[in-house]
């Protein structure tokens with residue numbers, strides 16, 4: 001099996017509203033993959049389908065080689081899921097929860113749980129319900145790491161985490177994925193964190209696949225340029241070459257997956273003079289916003 005996840009023409013509706021629209025993608029074995037999109041794009045719904053919590057209205061979805069809505073318990077054991085920092089059994093203490101979980105996972109590594117939770121600086125006898133949101137997320141991450149799953153799905157893993165712990169986790173997760181050969185699929189709204197972390201990215205918009213590529217291919221292939229705004233540039237619209245067009249008071253900004261010279265020629269052919277033409281460097285957040293649109 002070369003792909004741990006395969007979705008083909010997936011659709012899903014809540015009542016009349018279709019929120020996943022013929023979504024097809026594959027996640028190969030190995031690496032850290034970002035599932036990105038704006039609020040309401042369909043990320044959590046997709047994860048709920050992958051985990052079998054929702055049966056898709058149409059299309060196929062296989063996870064670890066099995067249909068996602070019919071995963072066997074033994075297959076589920078190979079998947080570690082973080083669901084927006086949520087943990088059941090919040091009446092248990094941190095130590096009780098670790099003892100409870102360890103029975104379900106043959107490869108349980110208590111030292112990985114303790115390694116991540118000893119930084120909490122709260123006693124292990126503290127109940128989960130008495131922890132802050134970020135502390136609870138840290139316990140959840142410890143529970144998932146200790147499982148040493150083949151596939152780790154982290155939905156909004158950064159929820160409630162402070163900057164220091166997020167940084168620690170990014171380094172930890174990269175080493176962990178390499179050492180234990182775990183394939184990671186994650187979502188986060190803190191896209192600048194993902195720039196260093198991800199090997200591959202998958203962007204969904206209104207339930208459809210907008211873009212999938214390796215991180216390197218995205219940065220190499222996607223560019224942004226600006227030039228002086230004029231009457232002709234005000235009339236520009238996205239097309240086969242221009243992915244997006246925006247205007248500030250004095251400039252027009254265009255972004256594209258085409259090489260700079262092809263974009264220039266495309267604009268010159270439309271009669272633009274391209275005065276002050278220059279490349280606009282982008283960090284990952286800029287590039288993500290140019291790809292998906294700001295609002």
Ligand SMILES: Nc1ncnc2c1ncn2[C@@H]1O[C@H](COP(=O)(O)OP(=O)(O)OP(=O)(O)O)[C@@H](O)[C@H]1O
Nearest residue numbers: 014015017019037038039040041042043044045046
């Ligand atoms: N149980 C539900 N019933 C009806 N509509 C729902 C339900 N859950 C989600 N939706 C709608 O489905 C769409 C996709 O929601 P989803 O939670 O999958 O998005 P998301 O990409 O995870 O968003 P966010 O980044 O805000 O967490 C949204 O328009 C949302 O309002």
